Every structure is written in structure tokens, then in C-alpha cells.
Amino acid sequence: VMADWGKCLDFGVSIARQARTVVLDAFEAQKVVSLKTSPADLVTETDQGVENLLISAIKEKYPTHKFIGEESVAAGASPVLTDSPTWIIDPIDGTTNFVHRFPFVAISIAFAVNKQTEFGIVYSCMEDKLYRAQRGKGAFCNDIPLRTSGLEDITKALVVTEIGTERDDLSLSTLTSNIYRLLKIPIHGIRAVGTAAVDMCLVASAGADAYYHVGMHCWDIAASALIVSEAGGVVHDISGGKFDLMSRRVIAASSRTVARGIAQVVEAFPCERDDGLPDLLPLDPKVIGLNLTSRCSTLVQGTYPKLLW
């Protein structure tokens, strides 16, 4: 018998609604901003406050459940996904937007059992759009069913990506050349909303045709990856291979054809996996001429091998 996690999903929705009121109250206020992994990787007291609120509410209701939370990991918790029921939480996705009052911020909550995502919730707070999906049961925005655009022709695609928080040469040169190569296909356009979770929900709701990113974390996209696939989209690794939640690489698209078109031109730069395991697609140092111990210091034309279908 397949367990139905519907009750758990309803609980997740109710705490996401509570968390949104905290985000809205703090949005206009002055913020205390700290840095994490780079000068562009920001965190505020509200990120930590919202994560604590969510985790303590879940712990009270489901004492045996486990957590991977962005700010708990930043504080030293280990982000390893086991078979146990696990909540994967990004309390504010789009902290840079939040700090600047650029009005797109989301709360992202995913729930996985046996390493499989059972449901995902993305609450785009300022727009008051609550996206959710349960495995096998479709995706919705404010209770309206979602469907991706189904677009097949990449030359007509509107593609979303993120600039991310890396500021080293290798990451930036890869990032900008990926955008350059996509625009040269040509495609209709590139957008970046500033929250990976909302970017992916835009693919699910057909506002965009694809999203790709290297360098985000599992909590940014765990919920929205299910929302995209339940809306009829495809979710892949940037290599064109199987999506791996912990790999920090993703392509989400309206169709296999569009995903493949993106996989053919975009390249990944090396990122340490969220779970600390060795990368399944190691960069070949001979191919790219890169010394991985001093990574990210030089401008290198490098690529991961492509595993196109």
C-alpha cells in the first residue's frame, strides 16, 4: 500500500501560510544582513526565524521526522538525505530580493521519503501564490491545476536561469558564456527572477519554457522540481542525464526537446555536492586544463561530459 502523505501536505501548507505572515511583516523593515559563502550570499534574521518557526512546528507534530534546512546547514547541520521522512526547507528563497525589497521571495518546503519527494510547497509571498504538488496527484497554484507550455521548439523558448552567488572567474565565465550560447541559438529571451523556487514554478505554470542552473542547493529546488514534473514538465541534470537532487545542477523544461537543446549548449562549473559525496560527473582535468585544488581562480573553457538521451 502506498502511504498517502496528504495530511502532512495540508500541515505543510498551514505552516507555510504562518511563515508568510512573518516574511510580509519583515519585508519593509530594516534588515540585519550577514554573509555566508560569498559577498553575494546573504542571510537575515528573518531567514533564521522562519526556519526555526517551521522546524519547531513540524517537530511538535511529527517528532521522528528529519530536516535539511538551509540555515541549519549554514549553522553546521549535515545535509544528508536518508530514507527517513525528511523535510527540505528554504525559509526564504530569494534573500537578496528580500534585502532589496525586490518583490519576489518564496518559502520552499519539500517532503521526501525513501529519498523520493512526496510533496512540494512553494509560497511566492508577495504575489500570494501558493504552488503545491503531491507525487502522482498533479500540481496546483492557489488550487488551479498547472500545465507546462509543452513547447518543443527551443528557438521560441523563454528561458529562466539565475546568476547565483558565486563571484569567482570560472563560475562567472561559465555562467555568462552559457547565457551567450543560449541567446545565439537563438531563443526568445532569458530571465532571472532571483528565486530558483519561483523560477521553476514559472516553468510549471507555462510563464517560461525552461529553467537551468548550476550552483543552487537542494532546498532551493526540491519542492519546485516535483511541481514541474507534476505539471507535465521534465527535470534533468545539466549533462542531460538523470536529475540528482544533491548535485546542484538542474534543467527543468516544458519538453524533452527543449531540455535537450539546453543540455547541448550549457556547461557546468565544479560545485561541491550538497551531501559531500564525490561528483558523479567529475571534470576531466586533462580536457579543461584545470587544477582542482586551486579551482575557480582562472578562466577556463571546461565542460562536463554530456549524457544526452
Ligand SMILES: O=P([O-])([O-])O[C@@H]1[C@H](O)[C@H](O)[C@@H](O)[C@H](O)[C@H]1O
Ligand atoms: O539563498 P537563497 O535566497 O535561499 O537562494 C538563492 C536563490 O534561489 C537565488 O535565486 C539563486 O540564484 C541562489 O543560487 C540561491 O542560493
Ligand SMILES: [Mg+2]
Ligand atoms: Mg534558496
Ligand SMILES: [Mg+2]
Ligand atoms: Mg534561502
